[in-house]
Amino acid sequence: MDELESASPAGGGTGSVRPRLEDVAERVGLSTASVSLVLRGVPGPSERTRQRVLKAAAELGYRPDRTASALASRRSRLLGVMVDVHSPFHAELVEHLHTAAEEVGYDLVLSALTRTRDENTAVETLLAFRCEALILLGPVAPASALAALDRKAPVISVGRRIAGADLDVVRTADDDGVGQIVGHLVGLGHRAIAHVDGGKGVIATDRRRGYREAMRHHGLDERISVLRGDNTEAAGEQAGRQLLESGDLPTAVVAYNDQSAIGLVTAFRRAGIDVPGAVSVVGYDDDTLSRLGSFHLTTVSQNAEEQARQAVAAAVERLDRGRTAAREIVLAPTLVVRGTTAPPR
């Protein structure tokens, strides 16, 4: 398993220059133009030329210089991805984006969101790299800002719906997902079902609405109860404590996401309340955390792979097929029933 082994036989110290197109051309006695054509698989060169060039390139361990070709072709074949490095769900998306992009001949450049690096900075970096399209995972910037950005490069918002703005969106139907959760709980016999929301973002809003509508749909208008939260474990714990102190514990709690759900489970268990024996808890995202053995969380899968594939496809349509009309792709989420839901006590 000799990884990192490179084709280059040279390896002559940091000083050794890497072979250029010209070196390959010289070796076969052709022009750089021909070599370029062959290497890019453009039709034209004869079979004989093709073979010789390929051979020479391999022997020299030639790797085209992306920088130069990007400059010359005015195409970077780069997709910029803005990602929250702390989100397990984003990690999953990135993984699938990588494979999807590779399949269509694009590369990814990741720009991480951190405590000191906001969406603005992250996106600027992407633009400076000349990314041809921007795939933003759960952006929080206002629609107007995203629309403005879209004028510089096609923007694909993943996971977040953009009200009215004229740009591509790939997401799952969050309200539907929460609807499925509520349906599942009602099916188990629950009626006192609370929701710990995710704050003020668009995604949180959709999920909250999904909860409300589903409750109403099941004739549980009276039982609607929304606690304030966010996307962290801490918020879940906090909400859990609040619920415990209120003395009026619901029989099931629907959290904004898996992290929040885990916080809830933790708070309950610490208080000696069995999950799902005494309270059922449901998350959202089906991320790595939810699969941890000690939680085994019932949750909703957003189908990261399909979303990634669609996002890349959307970018490619814009870039290579000249689509200009915005498209919104809404995927159906699927309920994943695991171990934190059971009939009410």
Next chain:
Amino acid sequence: MDELESASPAGGGTGSVRPRLEDVAERVGLSTASVSLVLRGVPGPSERTRQRVLKAAAELGYRPDRTASALASRRSRLLGVMVDVHSPFHAELVEHLHTAAEEVGYDLVLSALTRTRDENTAVETLLAFRCEALILLGPVAPASALAALDRKAPVISVGRRIAGADLDVVRTADDDGVGQIVGHLVGLGHRAIAHVDGGKGVIATDRRRGYREAMRHHGLDERISVLRGDNTEAAGEQAGRQLLESGDLPTAVVAYNDQSAIGLVTAFRRAGIDVPGAVSVVGYDDDTLSRLGSFHLTTVSQNAEEQARQAVAAAVERLDRGRTAAREIVLAPTLVVRGTTAPPR
């Protein structure tokens, strides 16, 4: 909070060309050379010129084209980072690498390791981007391959010691870290301390050795017990079950990393064994998982921030200050006592 708002007043559709150096030059009636000098902060241009250029650049919303400047200067000012997208610890490192790199005027390009993307591919991508140095997080490739790679671009191995090979390493003293853990446990009164290892990698080897040596140091040679594991939660759970079935439960278990430790905790708790009441469990890395409220794992911090800073510093020394001799920077790990360790029953 209008994120993504760009300085560009233009925003004229995808078709609008972004301003070039020449446009700025034209606007102030100077040559591109002068503008370039000003924008890069090179001494020479007069104060007056400086001001005018800066103003014009701002007005046009000019952003230099990295691609072009990289090509022209033969310097990309890019550090390539190979990262396992699924490791919470890597996520943390990346965050700090970003800030550290930014401070010294470099940018990061991340290449993610995934199920279908091995170290080889990841590194090739980095090289194609013309990264000037490669920061590899916990590489598993053989030392010889890394050494070969180092001939193309300075390689900095983070977290993993490289036997003999002549390249930079930034890591913490893993054996010492585990030594501290064992010391802590012995101090609490434990004697039956088992270790669930991390498999065959170099890091795992060091930690295992650290465990053995520490046990011997405390006169516990007879109690040395190493179970096979890896870096996953599943391995921890598996080891936990094995321990339970053996009927000879130790009073404390030292896991290879936090994920594995969490598996152990899960297995124990599921079997009704209290942690830390009946068994103490310790992890390693101090990653996000270990801080989850429901685990609150005692662990060892590898000081991600300092490692990141040192890694970037090492790269900069090589690139900007011409250092050629390899350097190994070994940081001291620090024990983080949280809630999964207590005196033995």
Next chain:
DNA sequence: CAACTCCCTTAAAGCGCTTTAAGTGCTGGT
């Protein structure tokens, strides 16, 4: 006032590639 400095500014030559118009040498038809 010519000769020298200093300071600033710029012309021009690339960086390693892509791209397209313009070859070049064939074959074959007339």
Next chain:
DNA sequence: ACCAGCACTTAAAGCGCTTTAAGGGAGTTG
């Protein structure tokens, strides 16, 4: 013989920037 047509091949002009040697103007000096 001549030209059309075909199948390749290549010269040359950039892409947007950096870099360096050379240029120009104002101030000093003898």
